[in-house]
Amino acid sequence: MAVADAGTRLEMLRDMVRIRTMEERCAELYTETKIRGFLHLYIGEEAVAVGVIHHLGPDDAVVGTYREHGHALVRGVSANSIMAEMFGRYEGCSKGRGGSMHLFDAATRFYGGNAIVGAGLPLAVGLALADKMQGRKAVTVCFFGEGAMAEGEFHESMNLAALWDLPVLFCCENNLYAMGTALDRSESVIDMALKAAGYAMPSWAVDGMDVDAVWDAAASATGAIRAGGGPQFLEMRTYRFRAHSMFDPERYRDKAEVAHWRERDPIDTFAARLRTEGILDDDTWAEITRDAEAEVDEAVAFAEAGTLEPIDQLTRWVTTDPEEATS
Amino acid sequence: MTTSTSTGLITYREAMRTALAEALRDDERVFLMGEDIGRYGGTFAVTLGLIEEFGPDRVRDTPLAESGFVGAGIGAALGGMRPVVEVMTVNFALLALDQIINTAATLLHMSGGQFNVPVVIRMTTGAGRQLAAQHSHSFEGWFAHVPGMRVLAPATVEDARWMLRPAIDDPDPVIIVEHGTLYGAKGDPGSGPVDIDHAAVRRPGSDITLITYGGTLPMTLEAAEALAADGIDAEVIDLRTLRPLDEATFLESVARTHRAVVVDEGWRSGSLAAEISARITEGCFYDLDAPVGRVCSAEVPMPYAAHMETAARPSVDQVVAAAREAVAGGG
Numbered sequence: 001m002a003v004a005d006a007g008t009r010l011e012m013l014r015d016m017v018r019i020r021t022m023e024e025r026c027a028e029l030y031t032e033t034k035i036r037g038f039l040h041l042y043i044g045e046e047a048v049a050v051g052v053i054h055h056l057g058p059d060d061a062v063v064g065t066y067r068e069h070g071h072a073l074v075r076g077v078s079a080n081s082i083m084a085e086m087f088g089r090y091e092g093c094s095k096g097r098g099g100s101m102h103l104f105d106a107a108t109r110f111y112g113g114n115a116i117v118g119a120g121l122p123l124a125v126g127l128a129l130a131d132k133m134q135g136r137k138a139v140t141v142c143f144f145g146e147g148a149m150a151e152g153e154f155h156e157s158m159n160l161a162a163l164w165d166l167p168v169l170f171c172c173e174n175n176l177y178a179m180g181t182a183l184d185r186s187e188s189v190i191d192m193a194l195k196a197a198g199y200a201m202p203s204w205a206v207d208g209m210d211v212d213a214v215w216d217a218a219a220s221a222t223g224a225i226r227a228g229g230g231p232q233f234l235e236m237r238t239y240r241f242r243a244h245s246m247f248d249p250e251r252y253r254d255k256a257e258v259a260h261w262r263e264r265d266p267i268d269t270f271a272a273r274l275r276t277e278g279i280l281d282d283d284t285w286a287e288i289t290r291d292a293e294a295e296v297d298e299a300v301a302f303a304e305a306g307t308l309e310p311i312d313q314l315t316r317w318v319t320t321d322p323e324e325a326t327s
Numbered sequence: 328m329t330t331s332t333s334t335g336l337i338t339y340r341e342a343m344r345t346a347l348a349e350a351l352r353d354d355e356r357v358f359l360m361g362e363d364i365g366r367y368g369g370t371f372a373v374t375l376g377l378i379e380e381f382g383p384d385r386v387r388d389t390p391l392a393e394s395g396f397v398g399a400g401i402g403a404a405l406g407g408m409r410p411v412v413e414v415m416t417v418n419f420a421l422l423a424l425d426q427i428i429n430t431a432a433t434l435l436h437m438s439g440g441q442f443n444v445p446v447v448i449r450m451t452t453g454a455g456r457q458l459a460a461q462h463s464h465s466f467e468g469w470f471a472h473v474p475g476m477r478v479l480a481p482a483t484v485e486d487a488r489w490m491l492r493p494a495i496d497d498p499d500p501v502i503i504v505e506h507g508t509l510y511g512a513k514g515d516p517g518s519g520p521v522d523i524d525h526a527a528v529r530r531p532g533s534d535i536t537l538i539t540y541g542g543t544l545p546m547t548l549e550a551a552e553a554l555a556a557d558g559i560d561a562e563v564i565d566l567r568t569l570r571p572l573d574e575a576t577f578l579e580s581v582a583r584t585h586r587a588v589v590v591d592e593g594w595r596s597g598s599l600a601a602e603i604s605a606r607i608t609e610g611c612f613y614d615l616d617a618p619v620g621r622v623c624s625a626e627v628p629m630p631y632a633a634h635m636e637t638a639a640r641p642s643v644d645q646v647v648a649a650a651r652e653a654v655a656g657g658g
Contacts, residue, residue, distance in 0.1 A: 061406075095439025104438035111405065111442070116429045122395045123430065126402020126410075133358065133408060133455035153425070156395025246636065290431065318474045325498035327405050327443050 001217045006055075006279045007117075012054060013274060014288050016046040016267045020068035022079060023291035025240075025300065026086065026100075028070065030246050034303075035086045037099045037248040038115075043069040044209075044241035047266035048173050049074050052141060055222045059109070060132075061140040065123040066101035066115035067173075071143060077105045083299035089091050089306025096309055106326060117178075118151030121170070125157045125256025128166040128231075139225050141169045146235075150186055158199040160229040168231040169221050170196065173208065180252035190267025196233035208236030209264045212273075223269060239264075258284060340510040342488035343373050347411065350495055351381045354409060357495060358385040360396055363448075364477040367447050370415050371510050374551075397423035397448060401431050401500075404446040417452040417466045417504060432475035443498045452480075453542040454640050455508040460628035463636075465592040467504040467541070468599035471569040477501045478569040479523055480541035484514030486567060489521040497523070498532050504569075506542025506592075509559030523568055526576040534564035535650050536580040539590035540566035540602055543641055547590050550646035559654055569599060577603065578610040586653040588620035591640050595623035599611060617654070617656040620649040 004012070010038050030039050049071040053062065056075070064071045072082055077093050077122045085092025086100050094104045094113070099116040102113040111127065114120035124142035131138045148154050149172065161168045172192050176183050183190050196203035202224065204215040214236060239261040250258075274280035275301070337345070350357045359374060365388040367464045368375035376577045378386040386604035389396040394415055400412035409487075420427070431444045454463035471478045477497055481487045487505070494501040501523075521594050529544065539547040544565050551561040562584055563575050585606055604619040625639040 092439070094437065094441070097544050098437050102437050104441050106438075112438075116425055119398065119425055121432055122398020122426060123402040123405070126399035126404070127393070127406045128402075129399055129405040130406025130408045133403070133490070134406070143464050152392075153398065156390070156392035159390055159392065159396070160395050160399055253603050271551040317436045319477075320435060320440075320443040320498035322498065324440060325445070325500070326441065327406065327445055 001213065002219060003212055006214050008054065009138070009212070009274060009279060010170050010284065011068045012215065013267070013270055014291070015074050016073055016211065016270070017288050017292045018079070018295060019046045019049070020267060021074060021289070021296050022082070022299070023069060023310060025194050025296045027242070029086070029300070035100065036088070038066070038103070038245045039098050039100045040067040040245050041242045041271055042067055042197040042200045044266070045173060045175060045238045045272070046070055047211035047214050048208045048236040048238055051142070052169070052171055052218040053220050054215060056139065056141065059136065059138040060113060061138060063111045063120040063127070063140065063142045064113060065120060065144055066113070067145070068103055068113055068143070072103045072105065072110055072199070073113065075204065076108045077103065077110055077112050079295050079299035080302040083303040085261065087301055087303040087306060088308070089307040091306040117146040117154035118144065121148065121153050121157035124168050125160045125166060128139065128161065128168045129164065132166055139167050139169055139170055139222055140293045141320070143171045143173060145178065146172055146174040146176070146183055146192055146312045147186070149192055150178070157327065158196060158201060162201050165230040167224060167225045169218070170233045172233070174235050175238050177244070177252065179242065179244045180250065186296065192235040196235070197219045201231050201233050203233035203235070205235045205237060207249065208238030209266045209269070211266055335515055336513040337484060337516055338510065339484050339487045339512045339514070340371065340373055342376070342484045342516050343491070344506065345516070346491035347374065347489055348377060348380065350411065350491060351377065351385055354495070356407065356409040356511045357411060358387060358408060359411050359413065360387040360400055361602070362389055362391060362415050364388060364413050369413070371507065372579070373510070379621065393419055394426050398426040398430065400446045400448065401426055401444055404444050404624055405442055407654035409445055411447045411491070411495065414448060414450040416462050418461050418464055420450050421466070427470070427500070427502070428473055431475050435499065436475060443493070444500050445498050447501045447503060448492045449505065451505045451507045452504040452505040453508065454624070454629045455542065455635055457631055457633055457636060459631040463629035465624065467502070467569055468591070468593045470502045470504070473597055476498065476570060477523065479503045480567065480569055481505065481541045482509065482541050482544035482565050482567070484512065485517040486521055489519035490518035490523055492520065493523045498535050504541060508542050526573040527565045528562060528569055528576070528580070529565045530561065530563040531584065532560040532584065534560045534584055535586040535588065535653055536562045536564060536577060536584045537588050537590060537646065537650065538564045538566065540569060541592070543590045543592050546643050547639065547646055550643045550650065553647050554650055557651070559650060561650060572606070573600070574606050574610060578607065582614040583606050583615065585614055585616040588622060588646065588649045588653055590622045590646055592624050592641055594626050595621055596626060598623055617653040621652050622646050622649050648657060
């Protein structure tokens with residue numbers, strides 16, 4: 001297995017901690033009713049977004065789901081604008097119109113924030129088609145849960161991408177539960193990489209709790225795509241430590257199962273490994289956690305100070321002001 | 328590909344094909360995508376011959392995956408292309424409703440103005456060809472319900488020829504519904520351009536306003552001629568754009584004629600006809616001399632047998648009867 005250099009690995013640790021810190025704070029803010037609507041936390045799954053997105057450049061595109069705060073943050077959307085979005089403020093990355101489930105950012109080619117399970121996949125196919133038809137060398141990464149693989153849009157999109165040889169990285173975040181429905185209660189075949197292989201697409205299962213493993217797999221996959229190898233599929237085997245959303249009493253899984261997976265916490269295990277290898281010391285760890293806290297503190301303050309979109313703008317951007325068209 | 332006759336008349340199908348070819352020729356961002364539009368030549372032969380001229384990348388045959396390829400069209404639009412996606416019929420477009428409604432129509436607003444979606448989605452609509460209950464309905468009223476999209480219903484050869492370009496240039500999603508009975512209709516394509524903002528008065532008149540669009544325009548014009556023989560001078564308005572509705576044109580007309588009948592091949596309940604009737608009531612109630620009439624399809628799934636299908640659809644006789652009733656019932 002190829003391993004990233006020490007500096008990159010520390011950056012990946014830092015990014016995982018940033019996500020975790022932000023998500024933990026979001027849970028508190030939800031309890032304080034600062035954040036409303038549905039809130040889906042990425043805690044436990046951080047290694048996936050971090051290990052994959054570290055391979056992307058500014059011309060690449062990311063399509064995410066409604067559990068996308070972490071992806072947005074690692075992609076370069078500021079914590080300030082993410083938090084302001086969740087507060088429903090005009091300074092949010094979607095002007096407060098999207099909330100937790102609909103983070104968007106044109107500057108980083110971050111295309112959501114899609115809360116219809118499976119619906120981001122055709123979008124990713126189309127973005128990649130546009131890149132290919134215009135001779136751009138970009139990669140589109142599409143994140144989706146294993147629940148999406150029961151949707152027709154998954155199969156339609158895999159087929160189109162393979163048929164047209166498009167530069168898409170399909171990144172399945174298999175956290176074993178589609179909301180509360182366990183994988184083996186919803187899928188006849190639970191080997192997701194095997195399903196993908198049915199579309200003649202190179203596919204691997206990856207330990208999604210290990211950011212080194214994710215980084216290595218994504219290096220191979222994005223490298224193959226950039227070399228003209230067509231779409232690739234990665235099944236990231238991961239686990240959601242927290243409830244599906246803030247309205248989930250978790251009747252469908254045992255506490256023992258959650259505890260078992262928590263022993264494989266992607267941050268704890270990676271930090272321990274970096275310490276063993278002499279890459280991480282106490283001072284650096286303290287700095288990483290302190291910086292993450294500071295970033296989130298600032299984001300919360302920014303969101304608190306944010307403004308509300310004037311109601312007279314309610315019907316703005318239902319259709320495009322001609323001078324504002326970007327696509 | 329256009330086969331112009333010596334009279335300058337071409338078919339609606341040829342007009343649409345000419346427009347598509349012109350768009351492909353003029354704008355390298357434009358490409359077509361859909362089921363059997365390439366090698367097969369298009370289910371209704373609209374795209375016949377285009378793959379030979381423009382190649383399989385730009386006249387792109389797709390698998391039977393409406394949600395997938397409509398969604399891919401949306402993504403390609405976001406990526407800077409100008410896709411013109413063909414869905415074989417409006418009934419099949421139901422398989423792509425998620426992408427059309429949840430993504431294409433919402434993305435701009437939901438993203439705070441960041442992502443407009445310049446995709447055009449064409450589809451055949453309507454009955455009259457004995458294609459029964461899964462190929463013949465008129466769901467354009469559903470699309471017209473949804474903010475964030477434009478819905479066009481070219482009813483004439485001229486509109487078939489010239490509505491496409493402004494649809495492609497529209498920065499937001501545009502649905503074009505083409506009534507299946509119109510493809511063979513001949514007409515003068517004119518020299519363009521046309522706008523996609525306004526309804527058109529297809530026949531001026533002073534006694535009653537008949538409001539329609541798409542496939543029912545020819546029968547409504549026929550009804551107006553029949554009414555003229557009875558001394559009733561009907562104005563016929565072709566809505567052309569179903570969303571956003573150009574209500575000013577029909578309200579001005581109804582305020583002048585004091586009577587209105589709406590002809591809509593959709594089912595009456597919750598229909599576009601209901602919307603227009605409501606707007607007339609809101610906008611010129613005190614100008615009305617009679618209740619607004621409606622001629623819509625019978626509320627049944629469209630049957631196959633020709634006599635039953637005919638009975639289910641709006642007819643000239645029904646339009647004439649509704650107009651006479653409105654005129655007779657007025658003050």
